Amino acid sequence: MIEHAKRLGFALAGVADVDPSKWGGQLRSWIDQGKQGEMDWLANHTDLRIHPNRLIDDARSILLVADVYASRSGNIDTPLKQGQGRIARYARGKDYHKVMKKRLMSLADDLRADHPDAKFKVFVDTAPVLERELAHRAGLGWVGKHTLLIHPKIGSYFFLGGIVTTLDLVPPADQRSEADHCGTCTRCIDACPTDAITPYSVDARKCISYLTIEHRSDIKPELAKHIGDWIYGCDICQEVCPHNSPKSDAQPINDAYAPTRDRFDLLEVLNWSEDDRRKAFQGSAMKRAKLDMMKRNAKIVAQNQGLTQDQ
């Protein structure tokens, strides 16, 4: 099954148990402090997030996989021109939800053929699951201080997904729990423009990724001025991480994520109709951002580049 996952192009695959989260208290306190901002859906189903065994009846194990979307050797972006806004790497190619789900479904179908009575539930961001903690358990990497999962040989530019099942999947013989290699490093914390990171926790309300993709209302000027050139998402905490060093080996990325665009023309976005937005976001994970949000983001970037006075 692990071999099958690798044949399907997943860079990493491993098996996690369905024991309760070790960090459930952290999750509850994060939500109690309102750090999820307007992402109300994140405050729902906390019990399920903490107890993955409740995701399906009689859940016994979880297969976790990783899909690489950017190479560490491509960690330096070509400069932007004035009037352009930057897109985060994860959103530059095809929508990962679709790309991963299709292959995970085919893995589940294969397992079902041998075990017709077993149950399977595929997830890629789509279930109340603490994907990073489970992936850490499955040996796919460690949770960095910026909260993303890092693999020592791959870095952090990869997506996670999985299958929870009633089967007792057998972990690969070489699966081991990855130790934390952050050590005394604080580069991500120091580089985050909005001070969103405290070790192993991100206050989403301050995170540029949240502000540009998830936050529907206006963005406070004191945060907007730190958004810089980012029109969709943010990669700064990953760009500065030594484990994504451009000097590292080039990592083969899944072809589906080959970038189709890494920037938007601000004026173009400001003049978009709903139809234009739909066309520009076809097949992309970016469709999460509504038209008014994209125009708001474009205005902020224009102002940060000194192109307009008011937001």
Ligand code: B12
């Ligand atoms: C909500 C969400 C966001 C929010 C909140 C981010 C956050 N840090 O929680 C926002 C919109 C800000 C966001 C941004 C991004 N996201 Co996001 N996001 C999610 C989502 C849907 C849920 C995360 C969640 O539950 N957060 C709640 C917090 C409290 O949970 P947590 O940080 O995981 O904390 C747990 C553990 O870390 C643990 N813990 C705490 N301390 C410690 C210490 C140690 C040592 C350990 C082991 C554990 C641990 O405690 C908590 C409870 O278990 C996941 C998918 C999923 N279902 O997991 C994707 C996911 C995390 N996002 C992803 C990506 C790619 C991004 C961005 C890089 C996108 C971008 N370029 O703009 C940024 C990165 C920002 C950042 N530094 O986190 C990927 C990450 C892949 C990876 N390699 O880790 C995921 C897994 C999606 C996917 N399927 O691939 N995201």
Ligand code: SF4
């Ligand atoms: S994605 Fe950007 S804003 Fe969010 S925590 Fe990382 S550096 Fe900070």
Ligand code: SF4
């Ligand atoms: S930048 Fe440093 S502290 Fe942050 S995740 Fe990478 S290694 Fe850990």
